[in-house]
Amino acid sequence: MPLFRTQKPVTQLFAAATAAILAFSVSACAGSSAAAEKNADGNAVIKYQGSSGSVTPPELAAHLGYLPNIELEWLGNVNGGPESIQATAIGETDFGSAFNGAIVKLRDSGSKVTSVISYYGSDELTNVGVYVLEDSLVKTAKDFIGRSIGVNTLGAQYEFQITEWLAQEGLTEEEIAQVELKVIPPANSEQVLRQGQVDGVILSTIALEVARERGGIRELFNDLDVFGPASNGSLVFRDDYIKENPEVVEEFVTGVARAIRWTQLEDPEEVKKAYTEILSTRDRGEDTNLVQYYRSLGISTPGGVITESEYSTWIEQLKRGNGLKNTDLKAQDVYTNEFNPYANGTYESDADADGKPID
Structure with missing residues (x-):
């Protein structure tokens, strides 16, 4: 039996998955606190899922020292983006990551999550x-x-x-x-x-x-x-987490943005070196030989700033296939650049690799 029909079955597949998650989300998160956990040093503990054999921008940010007041707590690896953001929607993790179209569908189904920074994309080196x-x-x-x-x-x-x-x-x-x-x-x-x-x-x-x-x-x-060149996926937080912990989200996004900008400006061999150090020291039994194939993150904007078209493209495609319940949904409803220093002018887009503040 063919697994592919037209755009309409695609959106129906999305709807079924997100509806099931949303139903569980209501029961799992009702009455729960969104306040960030703290470790013994008073630093915020942010729970997340990773990807086997890969280094994510948040993990790179932590390695580079760009998250001084945040501890990342790895809960295991995830098989794909939809699973990652579903875990965030139901409160199992504090942030998740997925393809922007999947985030649009999750938001359209009623899950209060917001994209805060791009984390992968396509450029001439990586597509x-x-x-x-x-x-x-x-x-x-x-x-x-x-x-x-x-x-x-x-x-x-x-x-x-x-x-x-x-x-x-x-x-x-x-x-x-x-x-x-x-x-x-x-x-x-x-x-x-x-x-x-x-x-x-x-x-x-x-x-x-x-x-x-x-x-x-x-x-x-x-x-x-x-x-064309574009960022294809984003990191998301629940809206209640952002509201309860704006300073934590700001440090997180700032640190991740600086790490992304570091990869954009640094010699790829230095990025490979950092990836190898991370993989070889976190004791997850991962193969470091694949690091040699790194070329870029593919992110098209300085520091992962999200552009409107990176969401409007998928919103319009879903609308054409009658795949949105909320036909008034706009790109600005799904993402924010509020916390990204390369969007609000704290750092220049062509700042040095350490994200030097503007004087």
């Missing part, structure tokens, strides 16, 4: 694309009609990206409905493509770099072709 075998008969978007594309999950960034590309290339909804998306673990994507189990596959970051080294693949398109 996401659909790849086929070099000798594949697939040359254009129309060639995917009746064929399949492997993705890591449904209802998230890659499905949105593929849908938009197919539409921009002139496919009708009926034709798009004939493109099948198959869920494949990212670690197996290249193998599944080379074995002919799918006609195309989404590749990015480390998996893409390894596949390129082996050769024999060809890019059909990447997200720069569809959207």
